[in-house]
Amino acid sequence: xxxxxxxxxxxxxxxxxxxxxxxxxxxxxxxxxxxxxxxxxxxxxxxxxxxxxxxxxxxxxxxxxxxxxxxxxxxxxxxxxxxxxxxxxxxxxxxxxxxxxxxxxxxxxxxxxxxxxxxxxxxxxxxxxxxxxxxxxxxxxxxxxxxxxxxxxxxxxxxxxxxxxxxxxxxxxxxxxxxxxxxxxxxxxxxxxxxxxxxxxxxxxxxxxxxxxxxxxxxxxxxxxxxxxxxxxxxxxxxxxxxxxxxxxxxxxxxxxxxxxxxxxxxxxxxxxxxxxxxxxxxxxxxxxxxxxxxxxxxxxxxxxxxxxxxxxxxxxxxxxxxxxxxxxxxxxxxxxxxxxxxxxxxxxxxxxxxxxxxxxx
Amino acid sequence: xxxxxxxxxxxxxxxxxxxxxxxxxxxxxxxxxxxxxxxxxxxxxxxxxxxxxxxxxxxxxxxxxxxxxxxxxxxxxxxxxxxxxxxxxxxxxxxxxxxxxxxxxxxxxxxxxxxxxxxxxxxxxxxxxxxxxxxxxxxxxxxxxxxxxxxxxxxxxxxxxxxxxxxxxxxxxxxxxxxxxxxxxxxxxxxxxxxxxxxxxxxxxxxxxxxxxxxxxxxxxxxxxxxxxxxxxxxxxxxxxxxxxxxxxxxxxxxxxxxxxxxxxxxxxxxxxxxxxxxxxxxxxxxxxxxxxxxxxxxxxxxxxxxxxxxxxxxxxxxxxxxxxxxxxxxxxxxxxxxxxxxxxxxxxxxxx
Numbered sequence: 001x002x003x004x005x006x007x008x009x010x011x012x013x014x015x016x017x018x019x020x021x022x023x024x025x026x027x028x029x030x031x032x033x034x035x036x037x038x039x040x041x042x043x044x045x046x047x048x049x050x051x052x053x054x055x056x057x058x059x060x061x062x063x064x065x066x067x068x069x070x071x072x073x074x075x076x077x078x079x080x081x082x083x084x085x086x087x088x089x090x091x092x093x094x095x096x097x098x099x100x101x102x103x104x105x106x107x108x109x110x111x112x113x114x115x116x117x118x119x120x121x122x123x124x125x126x127x128x129x130x131x132x133x134x135x136x137x138x139x140x141x142x143x144x145x146x147x148x149x150x151x152x153x154x155x156x157x158x159x160x161x162x163x164x165x166x167x168x169x170x171x172x173x174x175x176x177x178x179x180x181x182x183x184x185x186x187x188x189x190x191x192x193x194x195x196x197x198x199x200x201x202x203x204x205x206x207x208x209x210x211x212x213x214x215x216x217x218x219x220x221x222x223x224x225x226x227x228x229x230x231x232x233x234x235x236x237x238x239x240x241x242x243x244x245x246x247x248x249x250x251x252x253x254x255x256x257x258x259x260x261x262x263x264x265x266x267x268x269x270x271x272x273x274x275x276x277x278x279x280x281x282x283x284x285x286x287x288x289x290x291x292x293x294x295x296x297x298x299x300x301x302x303x304x305x306x307x308x309x310x311x312x313x314x315x316x317x318x319x320x321x322x323x324x325x326x327x328x329x330x331x332x333x334x335x336x337x338x339x340x341x342x343x344x345x346x347x348x349x350x351x352x353x354x355x356x357x358x359x360x361x362x
Numbered sequence: 363x364x365x366x367x368x369x370x371x372x373x374x375x376x377x378x379x380x381x382x383x384x385x386x387x388x389x390x391x392x393x394x395x396x397x398x399x400x401x402x403x404x405x406x407x408x409x410x411x412x413x414x415x416x417x418x419x420x421x422x423x424x425x426x427x428x429x430x431x432x433x434x435x436x437x438x439x440x441x442x443x444x445x446x447x448x449x450x451x452x453x454x455x456x457x458x459x460x461x462x463x464x465x466x467x468x469x470x471x472x473x474x475x476x477x478x479x480x481x482x483x484x485x486x487x488x489x490x491x492x493x494x495x496x497x498x499x500x501x502x503x504x505x506x507x508x509x510x511x512x513x514x515x516x517x518x519x520x521x522x523x524x525x526x527x528x529x530x531x532x533x534x535x536x537x538x539x540x541x542x543x544x545x546x547x548x549x550x551x552x553x554x555x556x557x558x559x560x561x562x563x564x565x566x567x568x569x570x571x572x573x574x575x576x577x578x579x580x581x582x583x584x585x586x587x588x589x590x591x592x593x594x595x596x597x598x599x600x601x602x603x604x605x606x607x608x609x610x611x612x613x614x615x616x617x618x619x620x621x622x623x624x625x626x627x628x629x630x631x632x633x634x635x636x637x638x639x640x641x642x643x644x645x646x647x648x649x650x651x652x653x654x655x656x657x658x659x660x661x662x663x664x665x666x667x668x669x670x671x672x673x674x675x676x677x678x679x680x681x682x683x684x685x686x687x688x689x690x691x692x693x694x695x696x697x698x699x700x701x702x703x704x705x706x707x708x709x710x711x712x713x714x715x
Contacts, residue, residue: 024534025400248400251692252434283656285648297641307630308637310616311657317615318656348659350583 004273004340006362011042016240032148040079060353091128099224134232242272273340382682388711390574397578404431407531412700415455419526535592574604581667610686624661
């Protein structure tokens, strides 16, 4: 198994962007934050872009307020740590402003359909995380940007969502509604009229009117958006970019990580390795306590000394968990030969501050 | 060496005397399972479905997140948009599964009320459904809960319900209230029309005693906080809450009378050294120190879990406990969990017609 060192990865001057991915609840945000602290400790100027940090961790990074720009985190380190939490709506607004006149932008912001797209469309958060990465990267202010990806249903959503949103905004559906009677509509024929009618009965005419108006306002912007999304997508393939897939040693999480690793490879995106988070390594000092020894010991004293029997049982449990984790690791390494892996031991308590982040074994 | 005292079977801090499964839940037909991501929501929903199927009943397990979690759990190929038998309960009951697909559900409606013919497929290709659900985000939830309602209320020719119970592997706690509060989603919909009346029916069902929302949590700070928040929100909008299902509970391995001292870092290392010698095990000083540290961490974890459990108990809700399965959850593990739910009183209290 190839060992992955996240500490070396983020200290390396050649690494300019690190993206952490993985299914929800595996510790992506914490891993991203810990890597950013490590980079600052190594003397680099780093920005970490988080999506939905745990409240206490957010507070400790000074992310109490959402202002959508990185803030300097007070840190006793040779480098600089900047942190921000993504504000999806504001990022979208900024993108619109960058591509249109102020007057046009105001009209767009006032449109109810725009509000829906900017906040509730299922891919918007992913798209905006990428957009923000692009903007931060373009400033040239940071030596390294660490991006945490949104807590999607699936890690793959993150790669697909920007594409989905941009083809939606540029979509044929909207065009059909704006300029009915042309092009594709002929193929669909009467079905479309029925569909438009159906939509109206389902969601009411007002929304359709809003959508139509939105499309007219937005039409000139599509090109710019496309280009920008494309540029950010390219940024993800650049040599300085590294992806980290985070998983916990559980079947579901590992399957998800596995799909993602395959997908990155297929897209020629640079995968640095897999973080197996919350593992239970065996302490070297207890190598003589095998499963058999523990079992024999427990049965010898279970009646007379429940305390020591309990202490042994705690170790026995660790042996069992560790064996299962190794089995899972073997499966992963078999499916992804040569994939560097970092195992991060489970911590007894939640991560609350920078000291906790520094204690994570990267 | 410490004196031999039998370890009490029940954890000292388990103060809730409320049974794990309320009579109201036993009467409910629609069981919605939610939980923070990573707490084992899908696994628990599947185990619950197996449990409710006991006694020769038929239970439908529905998933609404379009991620094929049930198929993965049961090690099956992706489920089609059709009710498929996936498991048999030990005494002859059966569990069927349905992965609800928003697209298919919407086209199903349209097909019902408008004859779209071949256009349906073309519209699907063009992303029409995504379009409609984006225009009205609430529509998505209405379609998903609407499908659940349809399965709950569907009846055989003789008038008896097709399913004795429907278990929904629902959205995570952060989204559950928005998802189930169809009344709010209806604001997106036209004032009249088939889906509007469907939504009204769904709202009625979800706010009735026929529904129970169960919350899966781990005994960790974040999931417990989210669970408490979700319970407060569910109650506020009048959605019936069933049980809290505490998953992956740490099995207390130290004697209860030694727990507090151990958690406080006062574990008697000398006594453990003597005990190890008596057990015929040789461990050096470093090893002894590690053993004591492990036991201390374990005790700290167990006592923290007790504290969090008491916090959950303040809701007055029934609580069910499931252990952490060391070798992961496979099909065998699911039956194991299901049996534990049965032992804690999970059942359906319905007359078979």
